[in-house]
Amino acid sequence: MIQLQSITKKFGDYTAVDQVNLSVEQGEICGLIGANGAGKTTLIRMMCGLLLPDGGEGRVLGFDIRHQQKAIRQQIGYMSQKFSLYPDLTVEENLRFYAALYGIHQGLEKRIASQIEAFRLEEVRQERVGRLPGGWLQRVAFASAQLHSPPLLFLDEPTSGVDPVTRRAFWEQLYRLADEGTTILVTTHVMDEAERCDHITMMNQGEVVAEGAVNQLKKEFARDEHTPLATLDELFIQLTGKGDHDGG
Numbered sequence: 719m720i721q722l723q724s725i726t727k728k729f730g731d732y733t734a735v736d737q738v739n740l741s742v743e744q745g746e747i748c749g750l751i752g753a754n755g756a757g758k759t760t761l762i763r764m765m766c767g768l769l770l771p772d773g774g775e776g777r778v779l780g781f782d783i784r785h786q787q788k789a790i791r792q793q794i795g796y797m798s799q800k801f802s803l804y805p806d807l808t809v810e811e812n813l814r815f816y817a818a819l820y821g822i823h824q825g826l827e828k829r830i831a832s833q834i835e836a837f838r839l840e841e842v843r844q845e846r847v848g849r850l851p852g853g854w855l856q857r858v859a860f861a862s863a864q865l866h867s868p869p870l871l872f873l874d875e876p877t878s879g880v881d882p883v884t885r886r887a888f889w890e891q892l893y894r895l896a897d898e899g900t901t902i903l904v905t906t907h908v909m910d911e912a913e914r915c916d917h918i919t920m921m922n923q924g925e926v927v928a929e930g931a932v933n934q935l936k937k938e939f940a941r942d943e944h945t946p947l948a949t950l951d952e953l954f955i956q957l958t959g960k961g962d963h964d965g966g
């Protein structure tokens with residue numbers, strides 16, 4: 719679903735993403751982990767067809783990330799860090815806006831109704847989005863990002879500013895979607911969320927510093943062969959030298 723080789727992005731003299739390789743298979747939940755400024759959003763934006771790389775090659779859903787950006791944008795779901803919702807529109811109007819953007823015409827009413835039900839948005843359906851607290855915004859943004867049932871979802875820190883109950887419900891939905899075959903790439907700097915992923919790619923200052931299944935990495939970076947690391951926190955601190963990774 720995703721294949722990147724040596725993807726690089728510079729902003730002036732600063733290398734935000736440095737020769738990153740990444741491979742994600744269908745139905746996987748892949749976690750992109752790193753402190754603030756590690757390069758996660760920049761990498762996601764290149765995979766989503768929103769930003770051109772300066773170097774390297776990549777394919778997303780079989781499309782070239784340099785030359786087929788529009789095709790990628792039409793087929794994927796992207797939930798950006800800022801949630802990209804219109805504060806003056808109601809929940810339902812936001813969903814309708816995204817439906818139009820994704821070109822959903824047939825079965826529109828049914829699809830909107832099913833998203834409202836699946837994300838338990840009935841009680842805020844006619845509320846303006848700008849008046850809703852964070853947990854609701856996250857649900858509306860997530861419902862919008864997958865209105866068109868995309869086979870591949872990019873979620874950029876989807877649970878930041880969200881309470882633990884909503885976070886747990888959110889992850890249950892991710893598992894359900896992955897079970898149904900959706901591929902998910904999710905960024906986080908919360909290590910207990912990283913532990914829930916099938917695979918993780920850890921970034922630091924634009925580079926990939928660790929990559930693999932969580933248990934495999936805990937063994938690989940263990941201090942001795944008999945005692946794997948207890949948590950990903952230890953790995954994160956070891957590889958990035960950063961202890962304060964939750965909220966930055």
Ligand SMILES: Nc1ncnc2c1ncn2[C@@H]1O[C@H](COP(=O)(O)OP(=O)(O)OP(=O)(O)O)[C@@H](O)[C@H]1O
Nearest residue numbers: 729732734752753754755756757758759760761799
């Ligand atoms: N458009 C831009 N122009 C200049 N510098 C940029 C631009 N976008 C990102 N950067 C820089 O590139 C680096 C990586 O940023 P990026 O947003 O990709 O990191 P991140 O891992 O997603 O962090 P965060 O969790 O804070 O979003 C940062 O130093 C950032 O300041």
